[in-house]
Amino acid sequence: MSKRHPIIAVTGSSGAGTTTTGRIFSQIFSGESINAAMVSGDSFHRFTRDQMSDLADEGLYGARNHFALAANHVDRLEALFYDYSLTGTGQYREYIHDEDYELIRQGYEPGTFTRWASLAPGTDVLFYEGLHGGISNEEFRIADYVDLLIGVVPIVNLEWIQKIHRDTYHRGYSEEAVVQTIINRMDDYVQDIVPQFSNTHVNFQRVPMVDTSNPFQARDVPTADESLVVIHFRDHSGVDFPYLLQMIPNSHMSRHDTIVIPGTKLPLAMDLIVRPMVLELMAHKQFA
Template sequence: MSARHPIIALTGSSGAGTTTASRTMQKIFVEEGVNVAIVEGDSFHRYTREQMAELAKQGRYGQWNHFSLAANHIDKLEELFCDYGQNGQGRFRHYIHDDDLDLIRGGGAPGTFTPWQSLPRQTDCLFYEGLHGGVSTDDYDIASHVDLLIGVTPIVNLEWIQKIHRDTHDRGYSQEAVVATILNRMEDYVRCIVPQFSHTHINFQRVPTVDTSNPFIMREVPSHDESFVVIRFRNPREVDFPYLINMIANAFASRHDTLVVPGNKLALAIDLIIRPMVLEMIERSRT
């Protein structure tokens, strides 16, 4: 951790909803004039899309999947966090998605990576969104470098529903292929993804209020109006629960460290909770 060069990490698995939370975070940065260096976890994957497909053909997909630490440059991610905390610098790259039109026009192929490059200079903080922002093992301790670690983790049936819907509707995969991916990743989900949520400072967990007992037959993702968000704080003494309950309609505390808000108030809750923390970190780094 570094008071001078703070790091914020948003971690969650594929289909968990981290992209929605990330947009809210970036809105805060823009509105508050925070000069942020943004790094995506996909850029630390070890293999290109074509290489992953080849591994799958060899029957090694369960071993080499994006949840797996071995399929990612976790060492380079920890090196980046360490360097940024010490001097505000570090190296990163981009993973080129199908909709990264600027990178594709520049000659990059979807499913590959740009060359490694240095972060912009003179940034106020580093913001990471990806799968491994809270990893802590015998070999790596990413979480120890993060000043604010945020988890986005819907209950697992809802996570599967969101992933199946996204990958079938937006990415053109069959449901059978998506379910196979879920099964192939299961061991690494349990070993590599879930433990991170014990290291987070704040967890946002969406819980539907409709029947999701069989996620593999659901045709629609439960809406935010059909959900609650359970927010757990590591340090509840630092949280003004009465203020948040007053500001967020129908919010309530279910435990001394847990706030529950309507699902359609997620963006508001992130803003009310995270914005003051970001401003405090930036002020501390500048002084």
């Protein structure tokens, strides 16, 4: 951790909603005039899209299994966090998504990467959104460098429904291929993704209020107004729960460190909870 060069990370698996959370953070940074270096976990994948397909054909990593640590430059991610915490810069690159039209116009192919480069100097905070921002094991201690670690964790059936819907309707994969991907990823999900949520400062877990017993037959993603969000704080000593209960309609406490809110109030709750934490990091930075 570094008061002078703070790091914020949002961790969660593919389809969990980390991208949406990233947009909320972007709004906070913009509203508070915070110059954030934005880095995506996709950029630390070890292989291009075509290379991953070839490896899948050889029986390695399943189909698009980026959950596996070996399929990612986890060492370079840890180096980025280490370097940024000390110097305020570090090496990163960008992954080219199908919708990255500006990079595609520059000649990059979807499913590939830009070259490694240094972050722009003079940023206020490093913001990372992706799979492995909370890793802490015998080999990698990435979570140790993170000043604010947020987990986005739908219950697993909902996570699968969201992934199946996204990959079939928006990415063109067959349902059978997406289900096989989920199966292939399970060991890595259990071993490498789930343990990160014990390292987070705050977890936002979305729970549907409709039947998701068989996620592989669901045709619709439960909407926000068909869901609740369970928010758990690792350290609740400084949390003003009466204020949150007053500001978030129809919220309630389920445990001494946990508040439950309507799914439609997630952006409001995240702003109320996260914005003060971000501002506290910025205040500490001024006196570092």
